[in-house]
């Protein structure tokens with residue numbers, strides 16, 4: 162039984178760029194899939210293919226059990242997509258915009274009004290609710306657009322970088338709304354540049370690069386794949402690196418790695434805090450002064466870097482958006 166979002170062998174080429182090079186996805190109903198990948202990996206292209214905005218060159222896709230290529234109109238009726246369908250009318254107030262969306266989806270006026278009020282509060286737009294949305298700052302518009310996508314709870318939702326450019330408070334607000342939606346049975350595909358967000362929200366994660374899925378699993382599975390816990394030590398003196406390395410290698414699962422210019426040594430270990438205490442004692446016995454020591458577990462950032470060879474980056478100009486907020 163394929164999931165609520167299902168894709169098989171999606172290929173999409175733009176000129177000589179293979180934006181999607183055979184992508185398979187299967188998202189079980191009521192779960193969140195986090196689609197991660199560096200800029201240009203193909204995330205938006207995948208979302209656009211799945212939401213009928215682009216036709217793939219080849220492959221198949223089903224959303225809510227409906228064939229995306231054969232029945233695009235039906236698919237459009239069962240999905241929500243932030244940033245695309247929600248056409249915010251500049252001359253209407255924020256509140257009017259949200260109520261209008263509700264009425265478009267045949268909500269009763271009273272219900273639409275209540276939902277609008279709730280979402281305005283959620284996204285901290287209550288104070289600005291009754292002025293025309295053309296007076297909103299960049300971050301406020303973005304929030305209104307997200308709110309508009311959330312007026313009704315469709316069975317399947319797509320969100321392409323929903324929190325890029327939101328300040329931490331509004332990001333938290335969106336996370337809460339998402340969690341409620343999913344608890345109510347909505348299936349969500351989310352792309353994000355914030356790995357912490359994927360860690361927090363996604364049941365499963367797909368890492369894409371150059372149009373291909375290069376890793377998939379839960380956040381914990383991906384972290385385990387990247388390597389378990391490590392002890393990191395920064396020694397005070399460069400002359401102590403060799404001895405420290407000998408000590409650490411003795412405790413580790415392998416040889417300690419050295420970064421000379423920062424005087425940092427890293428070794429994979431098992432044994433947690435107890436082992437850490439032993440390492441500290443042994444270094445002390447050998448007369449090695451340390452500036453810093455710690456036990457590190459891999460984060461999703463480590464996973465991302467080891468898989469794609471570079472850091473997730475947040476586009477500067479988008480991160481700036483929220484700063485324009487006057488409220």
Ligand SMILES: Nc1ncnc2c1ncn2[C@@H]1O[C@H](COP(=O)(O)OP(=O)(O)OP(=O)(O)O)[C@@H](O)[C@H]1O
Nearest residue numbers: 175178179180198199200201202203204205206207
């Ligand atoms: N309409 C288009 N015409 C030409 N090339 C395109 C078009 N849309 C996407 N591409 C190219 O396809 C590749 C994948 O782009 P896509 O927007 O899907 O990446 P992304 O993973 O969403 O990146 P980002 O993290 O920057 O949003 C890129 O090389 C991009 O330049």
Ligand SMILES: [Mg+2]
Nearest residue numbers: 204205206321
């Ligand atoms: Mg994109």
